[in-house]
Structure formats: C-alpha cells, structure tokens
Amino acid sequence: MGLRRKHVTIAEVAARAGVSPTTVSHVLSGRRHVAEATRAQVLAVVEELQYRPNELARSMVTQRTSTIALIIPDITNPFYPAVARGLQDVLTPAGYYGIVCNTDGDPAIERRTVEQMVHRRVDGIGFAGYYQHQSTVAPALAAGIPVVLFGSRDARRGIDAVTANDLGGAESATRYLLDRGYERIGFVTGPAGDGPPALRVTGYRRALRAAGRRPDPKLVVRAPFSRDGGAAGMAELLALPRPPRAVLCTNDVVAIGAMDEARRRGLRIPEDVAVVGFDDIDAASLAYPALSTVAVPAREEGRACGRLLLHRLTDEPQQPPQAVSFDCTLVPRDSA
C-alpha cells in the first residue's frame, strides 16, 4: 500500500495477444475495424490481464482530460453543493469528472486556482467568483479552455454565463417589504465585488427608488458571507440610531446569522425585525421562524453550466457566447 505497483500496459497486452499496440488500441476504441478473430483474441487478453488504458497517457495525446473544474467560494455554503450536483447531473453521463476548488472568495486564490487548472489541462471551467471575473479567468481563455461564469449578468468577451435574475429577485423582495409597510429596510451584503451580491443591492436600491424613497447608504452594510458575518451585519444595523425594521440579506446563510443575532438581543422575528434571505437553501425552510427568501435554482444553474460547457466541448465550439438566465421567485414564509 502506498507503493506504486506496475500497471499492465498496452504493449504487454499487444505482445501477449500477438498483435501491435495499435490494434489493441483500435479494438478498445472501435475507431477502426479489426478482424473478428483478432478482436476476440485481444479482448481475451485484456480480460485476462485486466488491462485498462492509462488515462493520463491518453490525455497526453488526445489533449483532452475529461475533467472539469468547478471553482467556488466555499462548498460548505449549501448553495454550491447544489450547483455542483447539477453540473455533474449533465457532465457525468458525458464521461467528465469534476475537480472542486474552494477559494473563500479570495481573489488571489481564485487567480492561482484558475492558473493551476489551466496547467492541469482541464477541459472546461465553471467559475463562481465575486471579483474581476474577466481578468481572473483570462489565462483559461487564452489557453482556449471554455469558461462558464456564474452570476455574470451577460455573456461577454467570449465567455458563457449562467445567472439568476438577482436584480429582479432583490427588487421584488424589497417591494414585498415596502408593500407590507416597512419604512426603513436594511441590507446585509458581502465584501465589495461585482457579482450577484452587487446586483442584489442594485435591485434593492432600484425598488426603493421606484417607490419614491431615496436609499440610505447607512442601511447597506458589508459582512463576510457566513453565518457569523450575518450576525455581525445585523449587529451593525441594529446599532444605528434609527435601526431598520426589516433586513434583506445577500444569502440565506447570512440571513440565518442575522436572525441569530436578532434573537440574541431578544428581538422577535418578524414582529421586531423582519428578515429576508436569498437562495432558498434547504435550511431556509427549516429555520425558525421559516425564512422568507428569494429562491435561486442552484441545481438548474449547475445543469445549465454543464450544458454550456458540453456544447463548447463538442458541438460548435465557435458559436457566440451565450447567457442562460433563471428567474428568482420570492418565497414568503414566516420571517417577513
């Protein structure tokens, strides 16, 4: 164990079967006709020796690794496993495997990871980052490796994109709160960036303006994308001279943290503060009170990403970039 054993090679199979490696290769790939007798003989030896081609060697010559990289902030945020599963839903049947990389949203790590994946010659990349999307994935594009961006508003500079209507979702959530009479609405967003979180803030502002209010910058606070971050954001909001009575959060994990904090302070939800999240992860419906949220079809997004990648990899690599967008739907529950 831990000791590399010698693997059976195509040459050994060939020798044993009394044919050339080429013939063995062709029997296995079916890429050219082989006499039935030869075929049977080769197959027998393959079976006897339990031969399987070394994928690495094959990749060297075919220049394809059948590997896709999924680069995300944190697999521990339940939104991403759903995306990952969706991706695999479509990629696995096509023979691809996925390398999952966590970046914690750190631009330096994102960049390093993209480069590593290029050097590893992955066939495609699904990238969910919050910063400088275009430049981060540049090495991949330069190498001709298809990239699908998550959360980019639209496809550009030759990059496919999968996105949810973050802006519209945030807008309707805000409108919903406005309609229920909330005057001051806070927003807990993540660190500065230009991805979906930014769009969600924009939607929030837009709804406010549409209702004739001017967004108060103090009501938008930044916090890490985590349960603790949500708590910190809520704390910051509640420390305001005139704290908001309703708080929109950039995602459910953050919203759950915000509820933690409110509860810690003895505030009732939604009577004292209403909370609305984003994503509709499983935990949202389990939370108490059940979290009102804007549902984003994560698994569907993953599937779309897979399809887009597959399309570039097989059908017509040269088509213009495509953007697939999904609608977000407000799921009113008990927290608002």
Add this chain to the structure above:
Amino acid sequence: MGLRRKHVTIAEVAARAGVSPTTVSHVLSGRRHVAEATRAQVLAVVEELQYRPNELARSMVTQRTSTIALIIPDITNPFYPAVARGLQDVLTPAGYYGIVCNTDGDPAIERRTVEQMVHRRVDGIGFAGYYQHQSTVAPALAAGIPVVLFGSRDARRGIDAVTANDLGGAESATRYLLDRGYERIGFVTGPAGDGPPALRVTGYRRALRAAGRRPDPKLVVRAPFSRDGGAAGMAELLALPRPPRAVLCTNDVVAIGAMDEARRRGLRIPEDVAVVGFDDIDAASLAYPALSTVAVPAREEGRACGRLLLHRLTDEPQQPPQAVSFDCTLVPRDSA
C-alpha cells in the same frame, strides 16, 4: 474559445534561453544547481513567455498527479461538504486537488468510480460508501493507491480508516430517550449496508438490551437517505399498530424529513413524537423545533482523512494501517 491554443513548451523556453530543456527543468524544480547567470536568463524567458509546465506531462513521468478522489454518496447532503472541506484544509496546502464523485450510494457506481479514479492515477482516495467497502476499493489497493475508508470501524486488510463512534453515539442517544421514559423507540435507517448506518442501529439495539428490553424488529425501518426518505420512514412507523413515541434517525436529513411527516399528520414534536437525528449538520440547529442530534465532527473527519493520505503519500508509506476515531456527542435540543 473552445479551441485548444498551443501552449508554450519547455523546449521553446530552452531554445529561447540558449540552454537545454534539462536546465530549464532544473531551474524550475531546483533539483540541481544551476549557475546564477543561467538561472536568471532562464527565469527571464519563463517570465517573458509566461511558461508553466504541463502538469499532465509531468505526471506522466513522475507518476504522481497531485490529485485525490473523494468518493461520496451525495455532495448535497450537508455532511459531505464539511468532510470535503476538511480534506481540502490539509490537502490544498500540500498541493493536492480533489475530484469529487457522487455515487448515490449505488454499489455499481461506486465500483465504476473507484476504477475510473485508478485509471486516472489519482494519488489517493477517500471513500465513503455503505456497501462492501473492502471489495469496492480493491482495484485501488491492487494499484498501490492509498485509500482511506470513512465509517469503517477499524483499519484492516491494509486500509486506513476514519470513523466516528457511531455505535456509542447511537447508544447514548437511545439511552437518553430511554431515560426520559420513552418505551417504544423507532429507528429510521437507510438501505441495507455495513457502514455507519448499520453501526448506529447496532448501538441502538445494544442500548435497548442493556436496559433490559428486547429490540422489536418492526420498529426499525429502512428508507432512502433523503428528506423524502425520512418522511416515508416516519410514515411507516406511524402506521404500525403501536407506533413509537420516539424516533431515532440515521442522519439529520432523514430526521428532518421525519419531522416533516409528523407535522403533516398534525403531530406535535416532541409531545406526540420525539425525533433525534445524527450528524449535527447546520440545518439541525435551525430546524423547528431545533433537532436533537448526535454530533459527528465531519470537517475533523475530513482533515484526518487528509492527514492519513498525506502520511501514506510522503512519510512512511509502509506503516501498518491506522484507524482514527472521533467521538460523537449527543446534542440535546428541542425535538426530544
């Protein structure tokens, strides 16, 4: 895009720098001394051409891919992302990347996946399956690829293992229920298997016997490892002539499904049925009522798996197999 561009090769760098590929290789790896002037010259060209070695080619000769496969039932069950993250906590700094494979607990898929990973020459495998562990990973062992089994009671036949004290955890949860006066305690487990779920049932039975009761086989029902499965299991239990007043579930996702079903039938938790889960995923504390559960340190397990693998990969590959076990702790909350 989607069009493979030519990558810079070591030969081009060498030519441009007026040295041999050997020298370039050594400058980059530092594996042999190179005159300072030569070194500088090579580095300059590397920078100019933005050269990075093709990892595939490197793997061909070094026989190492710096890739670890994590084979699990379903990344969508929050227990596994935590494991995955733990694995990466220790593997990423060591330069390894992880391929994540979902098997849905299907033995045929598990087998296929292990084989694929062997053909891809991953350097190590973390395997969480529920069936025939030993034989499923046999191809990896035969190839000398280190494997760490999740949930195996102990290391054997040369396989390292990471496990939680499933048996003890189930035992104490059962005892807890017994102590609180519950007479008939049901158990919703998964499909037949010999992994952690089986141990949990064993622990449950053992606690029952220790308390002088004889386990009623009718009270143990099998259901898929999913929220819906949990609901089905609970339904089956409640359909019994004398339904249990407390139900232990093989994991939190199943427990949450069981609560769904109880609620659907208008039963109060814990007054009418008490429910206890296993794992302590994030959602457990969010559920309403907050789910009492047996905490399993998923991320720690992932880290241990990574350490074990790293150990085989670097230090002393030939040491006897090790088993790392973690304690499970009962987390009493409101559902029981």
Add this chain to the structure above:
DNA sequence: ATGAAAGCGCTAACAA
C-alpha cells in the same frame, strides 16, 4: 555546471 537521450503509455498518421 550542463546536455543528450531515453522513456512515461498511449494514439494517430502513414505505410503496407
């Protein structure tokens, strides 16, 4: 201090 040459295991022209 550096280079030449072999080869990791496979596929794909090109021949026969």
Add this chain to the structure above:
DNA sequence: TTGTTAGCGCTTTCAT
C-alpha cells in the same frame, strides 16, 4: 486488415 513510426511535454539517468 494490420503494423511502423512519431510524437504528446516533461523528468531523469548517464555522460561530459
């Protein structure tokens, strides 16, 4: 219908 010959791009003896 099958085989011979080149590599894919790198690392690593073995020489010098």
